[in-house]
Amino acid sequence: MNKWLRGWSIFIFSIGGIVILLIFGAGFSLFNYKASLIPDEKEEEKVISQAEQYIQEKYPTMKYEISHVLYDSDDQYPDFEYAAMILNTETQKTFKVYENKNTKQIEDDITIQEEAKFIEQLRPKVHSYITKKFGEPESISFTPTYHTRGTPTLNIRLNNRKEEVNEEMFQSFIDYLQHELNVEHTYVNFLYDNETEGWSTEF
Known part of the structure; x- marks a missing residue:
């Protein structure tokens, strides 16, 4: 009888341990997923600085505003993770400025x-x-x-x-x-x- 109880106890504890590990793993995965949706402020500041310098050099006469930073959290864009969204205040057209992940060069998508x-x-x-x-x-x-x-x-x-x-x-x-x-x-x-x-x- 004691052997049976001991065996049953081991089984219950094993199942309980597995369940706890599964719950912990699911919670950890959910936490990481939510964290991946939050943009990095330093990366946002970096792409804004890069965009300002890039526009001054390539389009020195352009009048523009940086409306916001686009964070590609779900990998829709193959060339960048962060892009500054630029509004040409004269034409009212928008475009992106970003660091190309493949070439490591700053570029825009006007072309x-x-x-x-x-x-x-x-x-x-x-x-x-x-x-x-x-x-x-x-x-x-x-x-x-x-x-x-x-x-x-x-x-x-x-x-x-x-x-x-x-x-x-x-x-x-x-x-x-x-x-x-x-x-x-x-x-x-x-x-x-x-x-x-x-x-x-x-x-």
Whole structure:
């Protein structure tokens, strides 16, 4: 009987210990999670100082205000953890200034915003041209500079067979991009229906 009670007691204490450890672990995890949502004041002060110096050097005539610091607590932005949110008081446009985690350089996202806007304006015009000259494409995709870290890319997969497209047709599209849509620099890739080869060029 004593052996049975002793065994039962050990079992109860073991279970109790496990439960306590689980509760402690859950509480510790919750505490760490909540702590991760609170921005570091020193990091906020640092990014504000960096932003002020950066704007003075790159945009010396700009009139601006720093509205607040954006803290990326849930990893939405791949390039930064803290960013100063800047309001251009003349244009009323906002942009971010931050230290790039990869390059360790201070930069802003004005170019990114402008390129994204340009691509959105470009997309329907490219689709219209391709549809008119080649028929409805299978897909059109734009990969901007801030994703490629180099040359922006325009990939177009046509529903045409290889023999239905020639170099002159491809070059006419390149001319349209350069002279009608004012695209300065990109890599263009045409792929035929069910083909891995096609026409491509960079300008």
